[in-house]
Amino acid sequence: MTSSSSKSIKNICVVGAGQMGIGIGLVAARVAKLNIQFVDSNPDQVQRGLAFLDSLLIKDVTRGRCTEDERTEVKSRISSAPSISEMNTADFVIEAVSENVQLKRKIFRELSEKLPQETILATNTSSISITKIASAARWPENVVGMHFMNPVPVMRLVEIIPGLQTSGDTLDATLELAQRMGKTTTMSQDVPGFIANRLLMPYINEAMVALQEGIATREDIDTTMKLGTNTPMGPLTLADFIGLDTCLAIMKVLHEELGDSKYRPAVLLQKYVDAGWLGVKSGRGIYKYE
Numbered sequence: 001m002t003s004s005s006s007k008s009i010k011n012i013c014v015v016g017a018g019q020m021g022i023g024i025g026l027v028a029a030r031v032a033k034l035n036i037q038f039v040d041s042n043p044d045q046v047q048r049g050l051a052f053l054d055s056l057l058i059k060d061v062t063r064g065r066c067t068e069d070e071r072t073e074v075k076s077r078i079s080s081a082p083s084i085s086e087m088n089t090a091d092f093v094i095e096a097v098s099e100n101v102q103l104k105r106k107i108f109r110e111l112s113e114k115l116p117q118e119t120i121l122a123t124n125t126s127s128i129s130i131t132k133i134a135s136a137a138r139w140p141e142n143v144v145g146m147h148f149m150n151p152v153p154v155m156r157l158v159e160i161i162p163g164l165q166t167s168g169d170t171l172d173a174t175l176e177l178a179q180r181m182g183k184t185t186t187m188s189q190d191v192p193g194f195i196a197n198r199l200l201m202p203y204i205n206e207a208m209v210a211l212q213e214g215i216a217t218r219e220d221i222d223t224t225m226k227l228g229t230n231t232p233m234g235p236l237t238l239a240d241f242i243g244l245d246t247c248l249a250i251m252k253v254l255h256e257e258l259g260d261s262k263y264r265p266a267v268l269l270q271k272y273v274d275a276g277w278l279g280v281k282s283g284r285g286i287y288k289y290e
């Protein structure tokens with residue numbers, strides 16, 4: 001046995017307390033009833049994230065979906081540490097930092113230096129090669145892709161992606177953990193964008209091209225796709241929700257790794273990111289937010 005089995009998983013570490021990390025931590029603590037430690041070097045980010053997590057628990061108490069005791073109990077199993085060197089040991093780590101391959105490789109190197117060999121190291125990357133991230137770790141057989149969708153507490157899917165060296169034990173434990181978290185899983189090859197973003201990002205990018213070419217207003221592009229294909233958000237609203245910087249980073253991975261001009265990022269997408277218009281999180285993207 002080279003990695004933890006799902007039944008022995010009790011302590012999870014989530015690296016990165018941004019919107020994805022916080023959502024993953026909440027579901028792991030609330031649904032799978034695991035102990036969670038967030039690792040993030042930015043204390044403001046951790047404080048904001050934990051306050052948001054608590055606001056979701058309070059809403060559930062208000063709506064009668066959770067008792068006050070359960071809220072206290074879930075919170076008692078959540079802690080944080082400012083760095084990997086100061087974190088507690090963990091059976092399973094889920095990395096959820098921004099889409100930067102060098103940063104992710106550094107984190108995986110540090111994690112595998114700090115933690116015992118049997119710890120499984122999962123990355124929530126939305127497009128970067130699992131094999132490339134895994135090669136920075138001491139035991140690449142224990143590294144796997146575990147791609148959650150945003151907002152994590154609401155979305156039912158997790159894509160599981162084995163890298164070239166991922167072991168069968170690691171894969172089995174990851175599938176079981178996702179099920180314990182109440183998620184449905186799909187399995188993808190380790191290819192740029194996996195399944196979800198290979199299909200979703202060219203769609204969002206094409207909506208940016210349509211806007212850039214003046215085919216229609218942003219509202220008409222969104223309304224056409226929202227009402228015409230029965231999706232909760234039109235592509236431009238969804239792009240703002242995901243973050244235009246994230247959309248651009250994923251398009252760049254698709255374009256560079258697959259080498260096909262059909263994945264070239266829209267000029268307007270690059271321009272908005274250059275302007276700091278990143279979507280909901282920066283108060284302005286394709287739309288303005290108060």
Ligand code: CAA
Binds near residue numbers: 126149153242246
């Ligand atoms: N975190 C946790 N819960 C959230 C949330 C968040 N960030 N945002 C909304 N919710 C919850 C709300 O609290 C609410 O829950 P309750 O019913 O329990 O009260 C529920 O979601 C519905 O929210 P609202 O009523 O406020 O709004 P809505 O009905 O318009 O739904 C939405 C909001 C769930 C975000 C919906 O618009 C939606 O499903 N949008 C599409 C999301 C999507 O496509 N996600 C995938 C993005 S791609 C991705 O994640 C992959 C990647 O790598 C980029």
